[in-house]
Amino acid sequence: MSKPILEIKNLSAGVEDKQILRGVSLTINAGEIHAIMGPNGSGKSTLAAVLTGRDGYNVTGGEVIYQGKNLFDLAPEERAREGLFLAFQYPVEIPGVNSIYFLKAALNEIRKSKGEPELDAMEFLTVVKDKMKLLELNEDLLRRSVNEGFSGGEKKRNEIFQMAVLEPKLAILDETDSGLDIDALHIVAGGVNKLKRPDGAQLVITHYQRLLNFIIPDFVHVLYDGRIVKSGDKQLALELEAKGYDWITKGETVNT
Amino acid sequence: MSTATETIEGLVKQEYKYGFYTNVETDSAPPGLNEDIIRLISAKKNEPEWLTDWRLKAFRHWQTMREPTWAKVHHEKINYQDIVYYSAPKKKGGEPGSLEEVDPKLLETYEKLGIPLRERERLAGVAVDAVFDSVSVGTTFKKQLAEKGIIFCSFSDAVQEHPNLVRKYLGMVVPYTDNFFATLNSAVFTDGSFCYIPKGVRCPMELSTYFRINAAKSGQFERTLIIADEGAFVSYLEGCTAPMRDENQLHAAVVELIVLDNAEIKYSTVQNWYPGDENGKGGIYNFVTKRGLCRGRNSKISWTQVETGSAITWKYPGCILQGDNSAGEFYSVAVTNNYQQADTGTKMIHIGKNTHSTIVSKGIAAGHGQNSYRGLVKVLKSAANARNFSQCDSLLIGNKCGAHTFPYIEVKNTSSRVEHEASTSKIGEDQIFYCNQRGLSTQDAVNMIVNGFCKEVFKELPMEFAVEAQKLLGVSLEGSVG
Numbered sequence: 147m148s149k150p151i152l153e154i155k156n157l158s159a160g161v162e163d164k165q166i167l168r169g170v171s172l173t174i175n176a177g178e179i180h181a182i183m184g185p186n187g188s189g190k191s192t193l194a195a196v197l198t199g200r201d202g203y204n205v206t207g208g209e210v211i212y213q214g215k216n217l218f219d220l221a222p223e224e225r226a227r228e229g230l231f232l233a234f235q236y237p238v239e240i241p242g243v244n245s246i247y248f249l250k251a252a253l254n255e256i257r258k259s260k261g262e263p264e265l266d267a268m269e270f271l272t273v274v275k276d277k278m279k280l281l282e283l284n285e286d287l288l289r290r291s292v293n294e295g296f297s298g299g300e301k302k303r304n305e306i307f308q309m310a311v312l313e314p315k316l317a318i319l320d321e322t323d324s325g326l327d328i329d330a331l332h333i334v335a336g337g338v339n340k341l342k343r344p345d346g347a348q349l350v351i352t353h354y355q356r357l358l359n360f361i362i363p364d365f366v367h368v369l370y371d372g373r374i375v376k377s378g379d380k381q382l383a384l385e386l387e388a389k390g391y392d393w394i395t396k397g398e399t400v401n402t
Numbered sequence: 403m404s405t406a407t408e409t410i411e412g413l414v415k416q417e418y419k420y421g422f423y424t425n426v427e428t429d430s431a432p433p434g435l436n437e438d439i440i441r442l443i444s445a446k447k448n449e450p451e452w453l454t455d456w457r458l459k460a461f462r463h464w465q466t467m468r469e470p471t472w473a474k475v476h477h478e479k480i481n482y483q484d485i486v487y488y489s490a491p492k493k494k495g496g497e498p499g500s501l502e503e504v505d506p507k508l509l510e511t512y513e514k515l516g517i518p519l520r521e522r523e524r525l526a527g528v529a530v531d532a533v534f535d536s537v538s539v540g541t542t543f544k545k546q547l548a549e550k551g552i553i554f555c556s557f558s559d560a561v562q563e564h565p566n567l568v569r570k571y572l573g574m575v576v577p578y579t580d581n582f583f584a585t586l587n588s589a590v591f592t593d594g595s596f597c598y599i600p601k602g603v604r605c606p607m608e609l610s611t612y613f614r615i616n617a618a619k620s621g622q623f624e625r626t627l628i629i630a631d632e633g634a635f636v637s638y639l640e641g642c643t644a645p646m647r648d649e650n651q652l653h654a655a656v657v658e659l660i661v662l663d664n665a666e667i668k669y670s671t672v673q674n675w676y677p678g679d680e681n682g683k684g685g686i687y688n689f690v691t692k693r694g695l696c697r698g699r700n701s702k703i704s705w706t707q708v709e710t711g712s713a714i715t716w717k718y719p720g721c722i723l724q725g726d727n728s729a730g731e732f733y734s735v736a737v738t739n740n741y742q743q744a745d746t747g748t749k750m751i752h753i754g755k756n757t758h759s760t761i762v763s764k765g766i767a768a769g770h771g772q773n774s775y776r777g778l779v780k781v782l783k784s785a786a787n788a789r790n791f792s793q794c795d796s797l798l799i800g801n802k803c804g805a806h807t808f809p810y811i812e813v814k815n816t817s818s819r820v821e822h823e824a825s826t827s828k829i830g831e832d833q834i835f836y837c838n839q840r841g842l843s844t845q846d847a848v849n850m851i852v853n854g855f856c857k858e859v860f861k862e863l864p865m866e867f868a869v870e871a872q873k874l875l876g877v878s879l880e881g882s883v884g
Contacts (some may be wrong), residue, residue: 222835237836240836252840255840255843
């Protein structure tokens with residue numbers, strides 16, 4: 147098939163002295179959607195944090211190759227400029243900073259790093275108008291400060307909207323379904339599906355199977371106690387939904 | 403992986419880019435302060451006797467006063483006998499009659515600072531008066547303004563050419579007995595700007611004064627007087643820089659604004675005096691008295707200040723709202739980084755009926771900076787239906803700095819309404835990471851967050867200066883997150 151976008155090889159990482167990831171291996175190729183599921187505390191969010199370079203997490207072993215480069219050689223903003231995107235579980239509010247202005251600055255950083263000319267305000271607005279329809283976002287939301295006073299659903303939609311504008315190579319969706327009602331979930335998942343590209347990939351982190359009814363993954367992995375203990379296709383997610391995590395976590399480690 | 407922290411610390415060492423010194427011959431008085439020095443200053447300026455007497459009265463009063471200690475700032479005792487009270491670039495054969503006669507070195511200095519005085523290179527639509535150490539070196543657009551009856555000149559010229567106006571208004575808002583530093587200024591002030599907008603005239607351009615301290619050991623004591631006659635309007639901007647020096651230099655200015663019926667003055671300051679180095683050595687002591695009098699009905703004064711420089715800032719631009727329906731506004735951004743200290747705020751004195759005041763103060767503390775808001779809202783018995791709204795927000799960057807708020811509210815009238823809101827926040831690592839994750843560098847993230855925080859104030863600045871202020875803020879805070 148195509149060449150991998152992300153190769154995680156035996157990755158170990160933690161916070162302070164606490165070991166959280168204990169040898170995670172995972173390869174993601176272009177065009178694929180991977181889902182990582184697992185009970186609370188299994189290391190799902192840590193994986194997202196380590197991949198995006200959040201302060202306070204220590205990598206203690208293994209390596210991650212992102213588009214042929216050692217991911218850990220890149221600062222967080224460089225990873226972002228190279229197309230690594232995280233849809234935050236808890237999007238952050240930045241008072242006084244206009245959403246459109248923020249997103250334009252972000253897009254232009256990415257364009258600059260690719261050697262493309264920066265977009266001016268008018269050009270940028272044209273891009274934005276198209277993407278907004280995708281997420282059924284109210285235009286006035288974007289005139290407000292970044293995430294300030296947004297409802298939980300609006301924040302999540304705004305994350306996916308940013309993803310639509312920034313067009314990442316690899317998008318990590320961290321618990322994007324949490325706090326969404328069914329209608330919002332429809333819109334968010336619909337947006338994500340429309341953003342699927344043959345040259346890009348998505349890593350969907352979720353606790354529940356629900357989101358995977360809308361975003362159909364090519365692969366499902368179960369993360370437990372810092373390791374991937376089972377991998378499969380969409381069927382695995384359904385089985386998890388029916389049986390809970392116990393049947394895997396109590397059994398032996400099996401990789402199919 | 404504390405990359406964010408490292409990046410930030412690496413950026414701290416941003417140099418003060420206005421720290422150069424111009425080598426010009428000066429005509430200076432010996433250091434020290436006594437009646438002879440004051441007479442010398444007055445004589446150099448060829449002042450009328452009443453003004454010499456006014457200065458001497460101020461000096462005698464000053465000798466009975468003590469330096470105030472209530473501000474939340476610390477500094478070594480100032481030796482007032484060590485300061486040079488008069489320093490002027492030496493003229494080549496008398497007064498410069500026009501800019502062509504100004505020493506080209508001075509013009510170069512202002513060009514380096516980005517303030518071209520030659521009109522062919524002027525900032526579009528901004529008239530500039532430039533004060534170098536103690537004297538005004540040149541005022542642009544004088545003729546065009548004169549056609550509308552607007553007087554915009556150096557204070558010294560005003561004393562010679564418009565003595566009646568000066569005599570009528572000087573000390574009306576800040577009397578020579580006002581406070582220690584204002585009284586000192588009244589005794590020794592050397593120059594400054596004077597501006598008079600006649601009845602019914604809207605000044606067609608921004609007026610601007612640019613202050614520069616150059617000589618060593620010299621203090622700068624300028625005096626600005628602006629009068630907006632009935633129905634007049636003027637927008638005025640002041641900017642300031644100084645060379646980098648190890649010693650502290652004193653800047654004790656006085657600004658008086660007088661606004662008559664239906665008139666308005668908008669006064670904006672971008673203060674960027676040398677703040678001292680990263681260890682707190684050197685820098686300007688900026689002890690300034692600024693006050694405006696809304697004398698007429700429906701008059702309005704709006705102060706906007708962006709204070710990024712100075713080792714110590716001590717200033718409280720205020721409004722005396724005497725006329726009925728008059729309005730006062732104060733918008734402030736004060737930044738303290740490294741070892742800078744700021745104790746700044748405003749005074750709103752409500753005297754007339756239906757008077758309104760608005761205070762929006764944004765204090766930003768980084769490094770070891772200490773940032774205090776101190777403000778007085780006073781509503782007298784006569785001020786029926788007075789209203790005030792105050793909002794004081796502080797933003798902390800790092801954990802070695804401090805933000806303090808000292809609001810004083812005195813209300814003697816039951817029909818008035820006074821509101822005060824305050825908040826303190828810290829730039830969060832999660833905010834910076836969120837920006838990083840969207841491709842923005844840590845420095846850009848900090849700038850963006852800080853600019854967002856200051857937005858309400860920046861929107862009050864004239865367009866071109868708002869852009870300047872944003873850049874300045876970026877420079878002042880470079881490397882401040884840790």
